Amino acid sequence: MSESEVYTHQFAKHLAEKRLVGSRCKACGRVFLPPRIWCPNCQKNELEAYEFSGMGKLAAFTVVYVAPSAMLAAGYDRKNPYCVGVVELEEGERIPAQIFGVDVNRPEDIRIGTPLRAVFVERGEGENKATVLGFEAQ
């Protein structure tokens, strides 16, 4: 395997550096976020790191009241729900992320199309410390 910045495991490393790094196919020019190391568009294996601007808009969302274990551990539950969504980047790719800066108590007022900017959320401590991708409403 070539030394490359576009492996799946490197995505989290880039998040910790507060960078949103996908990949770009050198052959056909398509960009991918999350990064792929194999281009599904042209079936080539020559992809390079491609940094996304972190600007996008909300394509779909929900407010979660019944949380999974990891989000319960982060302090979320029915009384403290959180918003997650699918974000469409200005470069055209979509990625799931937690959404901040919206009123989770009034989900009916959250608007698809809301402009968003990437934020990098540090969660957990010690060995469990990780940076989670979020987007904040502008």
Added chain:
Amino acid sequence: MTKRKLGRGVAVIGAGMSKFGCYNGMATRDLFVEAYREMLASVDRGFDPRDIEAVYIANYSADLFEGQAHMAPLMTDWVGLSPRPATRVEDACASGSAALRQGMLAVASGLYDVVMVGGVEKMSELPTEKVTDTLATASDVVYEAAVGFTFPALYAAMATAYLHEYGADPQVFLHVGYKNHEHGALNPKAQFGQRIREIMEARKASAARKGLPVPEWNDEFEFLRDPRANPYIAWPLRLYDCSPISDGAAVVLLVSEEIARQFSDAPLYIIGSGQASDAATHDRATLTSLPAARRAAQQAYEIANITPQDVGAVEVHDCFTIAEIIASEDLGFFAPGEGWKAAEDGVTSLKGTRPINSSGGLKSKGHPVGASGVGQVVEIWHQLRGEAGERQIPGSPAIGLTHNVGGTGQTCVVNIFERR
């Protein structure tokens, strides 16, 4: 490209299922026997189980639900069918239909004449948050689950995209849950054999008994709109928009077409089958349709040489109410953006012109993941043979269709059956 077809015809000659529900303490293997026994009894002209040559077992995640992997030989042994080849099929919630397809292909290939296909799942031993975690493993764990997406959350996100694109009201989903409970009340195998009205009256009676203020719900929809009775799980989806945590098993018996009449007075012939895969939810061109379902349906219709209008009995994968609306469009029953109107107008109820999920669907019948797709076939078996009792679809339908989704559409399988 030449038209695809099976090497030879395949027919269903027996079908059975356990009642779906919560069986605390009961072993999964014993639940499987319930379904097996009913399947054997359903073969019109009798059947010697020793004639079964191979077994396919659908199971999503006994590994995580109960710490038991390798379910296929275990279930096969428990009904006395060792040493037959036994293979587990896992395609998340579409495991059942995928297993049926594998059994069908095995018979169509000519290698076997008689194949058993089963599905089994026991979810109720885990606490809810662990069930939520286990179901989320059918999504993209690295990108979707990591940011807090649960399974209901993924479908809820599709629901917001759907509402936005077609201008529908979030209350529309209540109609699907209401309808499926009406149907499930007519199905003795359903986990929730109660109408919403019955659940509402029981809640009122319970409050009165405890000396608490009795809620003033005037009808089912006031009940369903009340967040105390029907709390949000992932907005806009509420409790009664979500299929439950279930245990259950279902079994069907497949034989080659030429010997079907030896065993059955009214076999169901598998006249069409399609399957497709897709990327994770966020990585698709659309969030308001499942492209893999459209492809699977197209393949199945083409092989069967029929149109959606020819289908009389339909079981779709309503893991969430939004999923049924999207399915009704992906299968070609309604144009994109029209499915919600049909649901609201009652078109998809047993009293409507396009009944969907006469069994009560996953919502009311229950959704023991690996068993669900096989359970759909059991309902089609009863409907096409005119054995569905109170929930019989009028007009003696001859063609039935099952639509089974794995994950949020990473796997979709559509199978079509005909009574001749």
